[in-house]
Amino acid sequence: MAVVTMRDAINQAIREEMVQQPEMVLLGQDIGAYGGTFGVYRGLFQDFGPDRVRDGPLCESATVGFGIGLAVSGIRCIVELEFMDFTTVAMDQIVNQAAKLHYFMGGQLTVPLVIRTPIASRMGMGPQHSQSLEAWFMHIPGLKIAIPSSPYEAKGLLKSALRDPNPVLFIENVKLYNRKGDVPEDEYLIPFGTASILRSGSDVSLVAISGTVPEALAAAEQLAGEGISVEVLDPCTLNPLDIETLANSLRKTGRMVITHDGYRTCGVAAEISQRIMEECFDYLNAPITRVAGLDVPVPSGPLHMDVVPNQQRMMAAVRHLMN
């Protein structure tokens, strides 16, 4: 085991697969000598050169389209979109092309394309640079979605993504890039569709996604001191979604809080909650509660930190369920 940051874990996964898959190509902007907007690609350009690490013009839609064209030609590709907010300028390529081609072309085309994009919800960069839009993509059949919260998850899931013949949206988080954790020295893959139980507990299940995980763990720790035993779970992938692990937790605790930075309305929490209700209605001791991003355009400045969930709001929700 080595302790590495999430940024480095992602870099390692890409580097290892660049070596193992000699045709694999990286597309994006600022991914060359600069090393990526948030430094995730450091060293790759130097080691793999401009043909495989293709820094390019600012046109996300065509960049994803080129990625699809490479992918259907059998050349695996990673496209980086610099902020998740910019998926908006490439939506057709992601949603109507990458996600659907395999199915509607009767299986003739496969799209081994990974789109990496970071959520920047806790950076204070304002309304157009702070969104956590994973729910949109979960709505679309044909896209796999990984949304890791630790270096270990990130590396193992990205390696799986890079071996998958399907389009994968790989959602990172700027606030987590410096998060450190143990990563095995030997190669490992984490299969999609396996939620992590990050802490076990018996009173309330707290499902946390991406940037909310550190505060969820802190909340659980503090609540333990108050005598409330919180189980913290991370779905790790949204499609496929490991509903069974979440449902088993609910069956044990009878109560669930779901937290994410994305807007509350029509967010991922609503879907998880509904699935839990469908599967475990009789086990529910209380309504499932959301602690989500507020339904407002995220303002610039310090207020943004109160727009996303924090430890206090999570604890309040848990305590409320215990009454």
Added chain:
Amino acid sequence: MAVVTMRDAINQAIREEMVQQPEMVLLGQDIGAYGGTFGVYRGLFQDFGPDRVRDGPLCESATVGFGIGLAVSGIRCIVELEFMDFTTVAMDQIVNQAAKLHYFMGGQLTVPLVIRTPIASRMGMGPQHSQSLEAWFMHIPGLKIAIPSSPYEAKGLLKSALRDPNPVLFIENVKLYNRKGDVPEDEYLIPFGTASILRSGSDVSLVAISGTVPEALAAAEQLAGEGISVEVLDPCTLNPLDIETLANSLRKTGRMVITHDGYRTCGVAAEISQRIMEECFDYLNAPITRVAGLDVPVPSGPLHMDVVPNQQRMMAAVRHLMN
């Protein structure tokens, strides 16, 4: 009262407001002499001329952008996007610009822009022309959303939309354009945020959206013959959402089915269900059930009709809840 089709009701609303608001402009493609892809604009070009009914090039993103530019300059505008699937090529303008400008510019800019777009989910036009993506937009703060199912609703809501200083996504449905219904001769407006109770009942609440409404009503009728009393509700607008009317129905019936053509996962039903659970947990006799579009790219050909909800699936869901 006059009996008119939904197409004509929409046309009337636009025509009336074009007269009352002499600066109002229509942008889109095929909206000139041709009268709109589905004929909604018939006669408008002839009567209001090319300066106000501006047929234009095929570039949805800039078309919406121009609409925003007009709107912030005080000229109200309607942009037509020919199929809801094509919102994907204008997402940034809709989501990061129209929806947010008023808020993040501290109220200096207002965006009186109506974006009209039809769902074509029951037309068999295949995976890129059949999507019902309302959940995406409901996820975004700052956008009002109307999604009427009758000529009466359509006209009254569109007139309200056209008096609203905010961006409104007005979601129509190709399959409903020929649906007929009573429309008052005199001017009327329907406020946003008022759900319609289309049929009252006491056993199960059936919430139906857009193209599912006719079959929901037929299902309720047939179930009445089996002795099951179904209340059918149409939310009419998704933002604001009239959760109170839906919750009151649930408090009466204790059971709810929600149906829409949009994909099941992360669809509108999940949100409505979660809101109901949050508000009326103690009234729920059974889990809230979704009868939604299947989570597959919609195939071309006759199969598409089994991908969207039909009367049988709705009835089965209601019967299941009664057991």
Added chain:
Amino acid sequence: MPVATENAIYKLLEMYRQMMTIRYFEENAIELFAKGLITGSTHPCIGQEAIAVGACAALEEGDSVLATYRGHGAAIAKGSDPKQLMAELLTRTTGCCKGRGGSMHLCDKKKGFIGTNAIVGAHLPIAGGAALAAKMRGANRVVLCFFGDGASCEGEFFETLNMAALWKVPLIFICENNGYAISVPTKLSQATPDIADRARGFGIPSLIVDGNDVREVKEAVADGVARARLGDGPTFIECKTVRWERHSAFSSGRYENPEEAQRWKTVDPIPRLERILLEEGADLEQINRERVAAQEVVNDAVQFALQSPLPDMDSIYEGIFAEA
């Protein structure tokens, strides 16, 4: 009067047969749509056959093609079996896409026909990526992408021009300028008459050809292909043509001026090729033989399609994801 070699005549006759196959194919599609056998819509390329056929005639088997919903002709010209294509239009399990794609979504990977697309402009960058793949593999392959005048107002078109020029990918842009996007005439969608001018702004060699002259199209494309194989990057070819039919069997896209539509029949590329054939020394009998052969191919395709089963719901969840 120049008399061509037998080989040249043979090639012209082959193009003639392909054009007739496309014409019959499309006429049948319109009829089958009218009978309710094609759901959604179908977008005939009648009157534009010379572009698909001329362009694909300049390619080799290992080259790739992408096209739009109006790309039945492109598929046929690239060598796809009309049976599987017609079956796909009728959404039968024997269709090239197993009946899921339908009229707007054809694909025949084995033949290098990467497929048609129903989002205007979206296939352009995909074609660019395929061309980049060809370049990276160094196998001298080229990619050809058909699209319309309407598509050339979409942002992705320009993004692709820019990337293709920058990375010098072996991509041939074939703009089928038929004067209309559904109902919108080009004069309402662009300030200047020629789309080729726009490609020039990116430093891409661009030319305009008579899209109803199959030989002219073929020669222009052959030059572009040669450049591409030499590693000199993309070429842009604007083929001026006309759309005879309504935009699609579903939507009328009627013209401003019905006389205009009538006049267009005078530029029909098929009689034009017949005249060329006769000039070059072919005889009427040879021409008729190809016509009959085309008719038979299409009849067989229709029969095959009609006799094939529709998919059922059991398979609906299959193949959303590819297996590893």
Added chain:
Amino acid sequence: MPVATENAIYKLLEMYRQMMTIRYFEENAIELFAKGLITGSTHPCIGQEAIAVGACAALEEGDSVLATYRGHGAAIAKGSDPKQLMAELLTRTTGCCKGRGGSMHLCDKKKGFIGTNAIVGAHLPIAGGAALAAKMRGANRVVLCFFGDGASCEGEFFETLNMAALWKVPLIFICENNGYAISVPTKLSQATPDIADRARGFGIPSLIVDGNDVREVKEAVADGVARARLGDGPTFIECKTVRWERHSAFSSGRYENPEEAQRWKTVDPIPRLERILLEEGADLEQINRERVAAQEVVNDAVQFALQSPLPDMDSIYEGIFAEA
């Protein structure tokens, strides 16, 4: 040596003061960011002041301007009060956008500054729509839109060129070609050196100017504005310039070559304008007076901003929608 009229000198001095105001404003912004008083990031336009100032000098008060996140200079040049701008950078309630927008989202509607935008390329069609509004109202107003070389690879840029040319809207495109999009040099984002070529493909009169020469910028823009007021539609002006600073205070966007960065200081538009002023007959004292005035304005703005309160959560749900 030509000696200008007093009025001409007065105008040059005014431009000088504006350029100095922008320079000081940006230097302070960088410092305030380093102190943690600006969240997110801030994108200085140091070295590009001549473009904002020259272009806006060619406008009248009723004209409108849109710009990018690197548009603090544009806001100042269009007449916005540096106090409210600096307060906005510090997200104070007294900021022009009540502290919600921050450094990348400035707006001063009353001054015709429609605003800056943080999505590259997105403000271009919005500018187009504003220009269409101006045209429809027939009040002889024009709209001016600043954007970068990076933006000119985005699809919306081309869509806007096309629509603006087609509808002949009174829009002046000002491309600030500073050679980089974050870290990507233009040679890695386009095949040809000049962006102006692209606009020409749409039939838009296009020219290239030295963006570090405030007079050259002003004259070119004035010509475009005159054309626009006559109803002759858009003009495209590519201003060649350099970006001195890192892309933003947050992200380095470091250059390939540090010597290059050094060389750029030699083209600083401010000493250049000083030389011009002296040539035209102004004296050093006059110049210094403007410099001091600029410094004071910025100092006051910083003080004002620092003394203003941050918004609190009570107002968070206010103003998502406008009241009818």
